[in-house]
Amino acid sequence: MSVTIRNMVDGDWSAVERVYAAGIAGGSATFASETPTKQDFFATRLAELSFVAELDGSVLGWAAATPTSDRDVYRGVIEHSVYVDPHATGRGLGSALLESLIERARGLGFWMLQASILPENTGSLRIHEKAGFRRVGRRERIGFMTFGPHAGTWRDTVLIEKRL
Secondary structure, X not given: OOEEEEEOOHHHHXXXXXXXXXXXXXXXXXXXXXXXXXXXXXXXXXXXHEEEEEEOOEEEEEXXXXXXXXXXXXXXXXXXXXXXXXXHOOOOHHHHHHHHHHHHHHHOOOOEEEEEEOOOOHHHHHHHHHOOOEEEEEEEEEEEOOOHHHOOOEEEEEEEEEEO
Protein backbone atom coordinates (compact mmCIF):
# COMPACT_ATOMS: atom_id res chain seq x y z
CA MET A 1 0.00 0.00 0.00
CA SER A 2 1.59 3.24 -1.16
CA VAL A 3 -0.10 6.50 -0.10
CA THR A 4 0.90 9.69 -1.89
CA ILE A 5 -0.22 13.13 -0.77
CA ARG A 6 0.11 15.77 -3.47
CA ASN A 7 -1.32 19.13 -4.50
CA MET A 8 -4.80 18.95 -5.94
CA VAL A 9 -4.99 19.82 -9.64
CA ASP A 10 -7.86 20.58 -11.99
CA GLY A 11 -7.72 17.05 -13.42
CA ASP A 12 -8.53 15.58 -9.99
CA TRP A 13 -12.03 17.04 -9.99
CA SER A 14 -13.97 13.91 -10.95
CA ALA A 15 -12.38 11.91 -8.12
CA VAL A 16 -12.67 14.81 -5.64
CA GLU A 17 -16.34 15.25 -6.54
CA ARG A 18 -16.98 11.50 -6.17
CA VAL A 19 -15.43 11.44 -2.68
CA TYR A 20 -17.27 14.64 -1.72
CA ALA A 21 -20.59 13.19 -2.95
CA ALA A 22 -20.01 10.06 -0.85
CA GLY A 23 -19.46 12.26 2.20
CA ILE A 24 -22.68 14.14 1.50
CA ALA A 25 -24.60 10.88 1.04
CA GLY A 26 -23.35 9.60 4.39
CA GLY A 27 -25.24 12.39 6.17
CA SER A 28 -22.64 13.21 8.83
CA ALA A 29 -19.95 15.12 6.95
CA THR A 30 -21.55 18.36 5.78
CA PHE A 31 -24.67 20.48 5.55
CA ALA A 32 -24.25 20.59 1.76
CA SER A 33 -26.90 18.66 -0.13
CA GLU A 34 -24.93 18.46 -3.38
CA THR A 35 -21.42 19.00 -4.60
CA PRO A 36 -20.51 22.43 -5.95
CA THR A 37 -19.51 22.98 -9.53
CA LYS A 38 -15.85 22.47 -10.31
CA GLN A 39 -15.49 26.21 -10.90
CA ASP A 40 -17.08 27.12 -7.56
CA PHE A 41 -15.04 24.52 -5.68
CA PHE A 42 -11.68 25.71 -6.99
CA ALA A 43 -12.64 29.39 -6.71
CA THR A 44 -13.31 29.11 -2.98
CA ARG A 45 -10.36 26.89 -1.93
CA LEU A 46 -6.79 28.05 -1.40
CA ALA A 47 -4.82 26.28 -4.15
CA GLU A 48 -1.68 26.03 -2.02
CA LEU A 49 -3.71 24.30 0.72
CA SER A 50 -5.61 21.78 -1.42
CA PHE A 51 -4.37 18.18 -1.48
CA VAL A 52 -5.41 14.75 -2.65
CA ALA A 53 -4.46 11.34 -1.29
CA GLU A 54 -3.66 8.67 -3.84
CA LEU A 55 -3.55 5.03 -2.92
CA ASP A 56 -2.06 2.78 -5.57
CA GLY A 57 -2.75 5.44 -8.21
CA SER A 58 -6.38 6.20 -7.27
CA VAL A 59 -7.50 9.45 -5.62
CA LEU A 60 -9.36 8.33 -2.49
CA GLY A 61 -9.36 11.47 -0.37
CA TRP A 62 -8.86 15.19 -0.33
CA ALA A 63 -8.28 18.10 2.02
CA ALA A 64 -8.70 21.78 1.33
CA ALA A 65 -8.84 25.09 3.17
CA THR A 66 -10.67 28.37 2.77
CA PRO A 67 -10.07 31.71 4.43
CA THR A 68 -12.26 32.13 7.50
CA SER A 69 -12.82 35.80 6.73
CA ASP A 70 -11.69 38.40 4.24
CA ARG A 71 -10.94 40.79 7.12
CA ASP A 72 -7.21 41.41 7.45
CA VAL A 73 -7.18 40.66 11.19
CA TYR A 74 -8.16 37.04 10.40
CA ARG A 75 -5.69 36.57 7.53
CA GLY A 76 -3.91 33.76 9.38
CA VAL A 77 -7.05 31.76 10.18
CA ILE A 78 -8.35 29.10 7.82
CA GLU A 79 -11.22 26.64 7.88
CA HIS A 80 -10.58 23.24 6.39
CA SER A 81 -12.24 20.02 5.27
CA VAL A 82 -10.94 16.46 4.98
CA TYR A 83 -12.86 13.82 3.02
CA VAL A 84 -11.97 10.16 2.50
CA ASP A 85 -13.75 7.64 0.31
CA PRO A 86 -15.90 5.51 2.65
CA HIS A 87 -14.33 2.35 1.18
CA ALA A 88 -10.83 3.60 2.09
CA THR A 89 -11.31 4.65 5.72
CA GLY A 90 -9.01 3.21 8.35
CA ARG A 91 -5.94 3.29 6.08
CA GLY A 92 -4.46 6.52 7.41
CA LEU A 93 -5.47 8.69 4.45
CA GLY A 94 -7.35 11.26 6.55
CA SER A 95 -4.47 11.63 8.99
CA ALA A 96 -1.92 11.92 6.17
CA LEU A 97 -4.00 14.61 4.45
CA LEU A 98 -4.49 16.52 7.69
CA GLU A 99 -0.78 16.40 8.57
CA SER A 100 0.13 17.69 5.09
CA LEU A 101 -2.36 20.51 5.45
CA ILE A 102 -1.02 21.46 8.88
CA GLU A 103 2.61 21.50 7.76
CA ARG A 104 1.93 23.51 4.59
CA ALA A 105 -0.28 25.99 6.47
CA ARG A 106 2.44 26.47 9.09
CA GLY A 107 5.02 27.04 6.36
CA LEU A 108 2.81 29.65 4.71
CA GLY A 109 2.41 31.61 7.95
CA PHE A 110 -1.12 30.66 8.93
CA TRP A 111 -1.58 30.55 12.69
CA MET A 112 -4.93 28.84 13.20
CA LEU A 113 -6.80 25.99 11.56
CA GLN A 114 -10.41 25.41 12.46
CA ALA A 115 -13.32 23.24 11.43
CA SER A 116 -16.93 22.57 12.39
CA ILE A 117 -17.68 18.87 12.54
CA LEU A 118 -21.02 17.17 13.03
CA PRO A 119 -20.84 15.28 16.36
CA GLU A 120 -21.70 11.94 14.73
CA ASN A 121 -18.58 12.17 12.58
CA THR A 122 -16.47 10.41 15.18
CA GLY A 123 -13.78 9.37 12.70
CA SER A 124 -13.08 12.98 11.79
CA LEU A 125 -13.12 14.10 15.41
CA ARG A 126 -10.69 11.29 16.26
CA ILE A 127 -8.10 12.13 13.56
CA HIS A 128 -8.26 15.82 14.46
CA GLU A 129 -7.73 15.11 18.15
CA LYS A 130 -4.81 12.84 17.25
CA ALA A 131 -3.33 15.74 15.23
CA GLY A 132 -3.53 18.09 18.24
CA PHE A 133 -6.80 19.90 17.60
CA ARG A 134 -8.81 20.89 20.63
CA ARG A 135 -12.56 21.11 21.02
CA VAL A 136 -13.54 24.73 21.51
CA GLY A 137 -17.22 24.03 22.02
CA ARG A 138 -20.46 22.76 20.67
CA ARG A 139 -22.56 25.05 18.53
CA GLU A 140 -26.15 24.03 19.08
CA ARG A 141 -28.72 24.00 16.30
CA ILE A 142 -26.36 25.93 13.99
CA GLY A 143 -27.36 24.36 10.66
CA PHE A 144 -30.59 23.07 9.14
CA MET A 145 -30.42 19.78 7.26
CA THR A 146 -32.41 19.69 4.06
CA PHE A 147 -31.72 16.10 2.95
CA GLY A 148 -31.01 12.58 4.15
CA PRO A 149 -31.98 10.92 7.42
CA HIS A 150 -31.77 14.22 9.31
CA ALA A 151 -33.80 16.28 6.81
CA GLY A 152 -35.91 18.92 8.49
CA THR A 153 -33.82 19.05 11.66
CA TRP A 154 -31.47 21.58 13.18
CA ARG A 155 -28.02 20.10 13.77
CA ASP A 156 -25.17 20.83 16.17
CA THR A 157 -21.51 21.05 15.26
CA VAL A 158 -18.36 20.65 17.30
CA LEU A 159 -15.97 23.55 16.76
CA ILE A 160 -12.32 22.50 16.80
CA GLU A 161 -9.09 24.43 16.33
CA LYS A 162 -5.35 24.05 16.24
CA ARG A 163 -2.86 26.85 16.84
CA LEU A 164 0.25 26.54 14.74
